Amino acid sequence: MTNSSSSSFVHLSLDEAFELSRDVLLSNGMNAQHAAAVARSAVAGQHDDCNSHGMYRLLVCVKGMRSGRISGDAVPEIHDIAPGIVRVDARSGFAQVAFDEATPVLVRKAKECGIAALSINNCYHFSALWQEVEALAEHGVAAIAMTPSHAYVAPAGGKKPLFGTNPFAFAWPRPGKHPFVFDFATSVAARGEIELAYRKNEKIPDGWALDRDGNPTNDPQEALQGAMLPFGSYKGSALSAMIELLAGPLLGDLMSFESLDLDGGVGITPFHGELIIAFSPERFAGGDAQENHERAELLLQHIVGQGARLPSQRRFAARTKSFKEGVHLDESLFKEICALRT
Ligand code: NDP
Ligand code: PYC
Numbered sequence: 001m002t003n004s005s006s007s008s009f010v011h012l013s014l015d016e017a018f019e020l021s022r023d024v025l026l027s028n029g030m031n032a033q034h035a036a037a038v039a040r041s042a043v044a045g046q047h048d049d050c051n052s053h054g055m056y057r058l059l060v061c062v063k064g065m066r067s068g069r070i071s072g073d074a075v076p077e078i079h080d081i082a083p084g085i086v087r088v089d090a091r092s093g094f095a096q097v098a099f100d101e102a103t104p105v106l107v108r109k110a111k112e113c114g115i116a117a118l119s120i121n122n123c124y125h126f127s128a129l130w131q132e133v134e135a136l137a138e139h140g141v142a143a144i145a146m147t148p149s150h151a152y153v154a155p156a157g158g159k160k161p162l163f164g165t166n167p168f169a170f171a172w173p174r175p176g177k178h179p180f181v182f183d184f185a186t187s188v189a190a191r192g193e194i195e196l197a198y199r200k201n202e203k204i205p206d207g208w209a210l211d212r213d214g215n216p217t218n219d220p221q222e223a224l225q226g227a228m229l230p231f232g233s234y235k236g237s238a239l240s241a242m243i244e245l246l247a248g249p250l251l252g253d254l255m256s257f258e259s260l261d262l263d264g265g266v267g268i269t270p271f272h273g274e275l276i277i278a279f280s281p282e283r284f285a286g287g288d289a290q291e292n293h294e295r296a297e298l299l300l301q302h303i304v305g306q307g308a309r310l311p312s313q314r315r316f317a318a319r320t321k322s323f324k325e326g327v328h329l330d331e332s333l334f335k336e337i338c339a340l341r342t
Contacts, residue, residue, distance in 0.1 A: 030072035037096035049318035052192025090123035114283035129169035137179035156237035159214035164256030182311035
């Protein structure tokens with residue numbers, strides 16, 4: 001572990017980053033399985049240069065553990081509720097272990113039926129969704145994932161928070177290559193980006209948020225107290241409403257305004273459900289999907305051929321670099337994380 005040249009960053013190998021993250025979680029009451037799964041997720045965000053969903057999230061994870069509301073030893077319950085649906089009750093634990101345990105069932109069902117859905121219920125969820133859809137693409141299935149959060153975002157035309165930042169992610173498997181993956185909040189930016197701007201005393205761009213009186217603001221604190229805006233006006237707003245419905249009432253779980261009500265000002269990670277749908281290219285092709293995969297590659301080549309970049313290209317490049325060099329953590333964040341070890 002060394003201080004980097006600017007002295008405002010601390011360099012950690014990936015092993016050091018994982019051990020620090022896991023130790024912080026263990027010392028705040030998580031069992032070994034949960035601590036390892038959540039630490040892997042936080043470090044994955046860090047090594048892919050997704051700082052809003054990297055080791056920064058350890059702060060709110062620990063706050064949640066200390067609130068006594070989040071279970072650090074929940075044993076997820078898997079329910080095989082239909083040929084194409086598996087439900088996993090996370091039993092008030094973080095989503096990671098529930099996802100890990102239900103993944104083999106989801107993949108098997110998708111490969112049998114062509115399409116299958118995973119309903120994760122009663123989970124605390126803070127992570128980037130690319131982690132989940134990428135893990136599924138590694139099993140050879142395409143996947144979409146969506147989840148609500150807390151009510152932070154005004155619907156297009158409104159001024160008061162109602163929707164969550166509601167991320168939506170997609171992965172398409174590409175044999176022998178990184179999958180095609182996109183993953184975005186349906187707000188203009190993730191709330192974590194505004195929180196990081198606030199920590200760094202930086203302004204946020206135009207168009208991200210309104211203050212408490214409904215006026216546009218570039219001040220991150222005012223934005224956090226006011227309402228964030230959906231991306232793409234009424235289009236992002238409608239997608240966000242869809243995510244509330246599909247990952248909320250469809251699954252029998254909470255919507256973002258209900259999650260925020262339940263939080264009651266404690267300020268911990270949102271508590272709700274998540275919907276993940278997996279598709280088997282082979283089953284849709286009626287056997288061998290090789291030709292369809294080759295045609296899919298043409299589309300991706302045409303994107304890059306125009307000089308555009310694929311989503312996740314930046315992230316995969318960051319991962320390659322981090323795997324060689326480790327990660328750099330803002331020194332003040334590093335100190336805050338270290339201080340969480342009890
Ligand atoms: P970004 O706007 O930073 O990125 C969204 C996507 O667009 C990424 O896949 C990104 O790829 C891609 N992208 C960005 N620029 C380009 C470009 N020029 N050309 C092509 N693709 C591009 O993400 P958000 O701020 O919206 O979300 C950040 C993260 O926050 C997400 O991972 C999301 O899952 C997470 N989140 C989680 C929540 C939760 O409740 N668990 C709630 C809200 C957000 P690349 O990464 O390579 O730049
Ligand atoms: O960054 O919007 C966000 C977020 C909400 C929950 C987890 N991340």
